[in-house]
Amino acid sequence: MSNLYGDYNQKIDYVFKVVLIGDSAVGKTQLLARFARNEFSVDSKATIGVEFQTKTLVIDNKTVKAQIWDTAGQERYRAVTSAYYRGAVGAMLVYDMTKRQSFDHMAKWLEELRGHADKNIVIMLIGNKCDLGSLRAVPTEDAQEFAQRENLFFMETSALEATNVETAFLTILTEIYRIISKKSLTADDDDADGNSSLLKGTRIIIPSEQESGKRGGCCAFMHRTKITPPFFSRGWGGPNLELLERMVQRLFPLEVQGQNWPPPLVRPVWRTVWETKTATLREGVFQTPCADELTAALPPESRTARVAWLVPKNVPPQKMACVVHLAGTGDHTYDRRLRLGGPLVKQNIATMVLESPFYGRRRPFLQRGARLLCVSDLLLLGRATIEESRSLIHWLDTEEGFGKMGVCGLSMGGVHASMVGSLHPTPVATLPFLSPHSAVVAFCEGILKYGTAWEALREELAAQKITMTLDEVRERMRNVLSLTDVTRFPIPKNPDAVIFVAATDDGYIPKHSVLELQKAWPGSEVRWVTGGHVSSFLLHNDEFRRAIVDGLDRLDWKESW
Secondary structure, eight states: OOSOSOOTTSOOOEEEEEEEEOSTTSSHHHHHHHHHHSOOOTTOOOOOSEEEEEEEEEETTEEEEEEEEEEOOSGGGHHHHGGGGTTOSEEEEEEETTOHHHHHTHHHHHHHHHHHSOTTOEEEEEEEOTTOGGGOOSOHHHHHHHHHHHTOEEEEOBTTTTBSHHHHHHHHHHHHHHHHTSTTOOOOGGGSOTTOTTTTTOOOOOOOHHHHHHHTHHHHHHHHTTOSOOBTTTOSOTHHHHHHHHHHHTTOOSSGGGSOSSOOOOOOEEEEEEEOSSEEEEEEEEEOOOOHHHHHHSOGGGSEEEEEEEEESSSOGGGOEEEEEEOOTTOOSSHHHHHHHGGGGGGTEEEEEEOOTTSGGGSOTTOOTTOOSSHHHHHHHHHHHHHHHHHHHHHIIIIIOOSEEEEEEETHHHHHHHHHHHHOSSOOEEEEESOOSSHHIIIIISGGGGGBOHHHHHHHHHHTTOOOOHHHHHHHHHHHHGGGOGGGSOOOSOGGGBEEEEETTOSSSOHHHHHHHHHHSTTOEEEEESSOHHHHHHHOHHHHHHHHHHHHHTSOOGGGO
């Protein structure tokens, strides 16, 4: 979308009406001001009735005028504003992520919207004020689950810091354009708004859930349209890539004895976050135990590791199990994994959540979100995660005396969990969820191939006087990421305690990838859940918990080793 915003006198090809709806004081007016004028007012007053602003932009060489309507959230204006839904082709349902009630009202707002607007309107759920993370009252996964159930786009924003505001508006407007520009759009004069001649007679057809799954849904759309920053925009990583290739190669010997066991012992400094009659949540901080050359390659922000630890009370460690939960792509906080492991406290299973290098408070300053800047960063993230996880499991064993231990992870975290489990010299439950056997699958075969900066990777090679076609660049990526192939790692000491949980319609992880790893580890088990990559995690947490319990049940208690 070069020359994204159009000139004032430019011919208008489309006019799209989008409404902002939600409770009062959730930040609708500020979102509009940030998008339309890049402004934020600290003295914003409540909207009276309805206001709107316009912004012109260019999509696929077509000029689109966005009419953004800011509807009042107060109850006394509901009857007035409902008339303005008609003719809207897009809507943003906005809640304040620090006010649970505003999120709980989303179902009512959505019902009202669908009662007055075209039934196929493009809708995005917006969690605003994400800059107030310490005051969060609405977990991200709650909003994701609601959006998935109602077939909505979803994004968290901050009008104050301009986080994701432009991306949210561009996402919904580009999706509307994509649908309207299709030749197959059908006329429906009864549903058209007579005041919008350019849109009159247009019915917007939103793909069904099944069709969305085939394309990868909202995530696939974001990657395909390049709205989000790509992975590896700064190239391969130069000397760091060569270093990481050497260091990962050292993990491949067939016997674990050669893997520098025991690992460096970590000694986290703990603080208590909260405590109840049945459990305690602590947060620990420790210096990464990685070797000096690996630590030097890490960004300074990533050299201090953080971990959350949820432990049952009044149970001796030797009668408890503890599972280390590793982060999936984009999982910057403890919350999601604590919610997964939390209910297991009742079964005397503790949960330890490692904040991943390059994520959360360990994210490099120049990195946007989860978009790693260099290919070497992916290998660096993986190797550091493996070393930190091995040291934590060793600490749980030798210092805390837990009777059983396990490691699990979702997506990328599942790949790392597989590696950690395979390298451990004694049996641990190994539980990869929605995970491939190699990062090659995600970046060269799955949806993430659309979100990779292939041209930047080729340009870096060209600067080194290495001429490659894009196909050859992709083949080089395959060769580099083959270092993450878990089938090259040792078979775990107790493969019966390895349980894979995979999804039937995963746009990121094809079935063959899961089955390859099961074949390489005879005795392991694959369980299937119905759904895609994101929906399966949102809807099947009970299946993941069941796998954790079953994997641990297949281990002997430590004193019997």
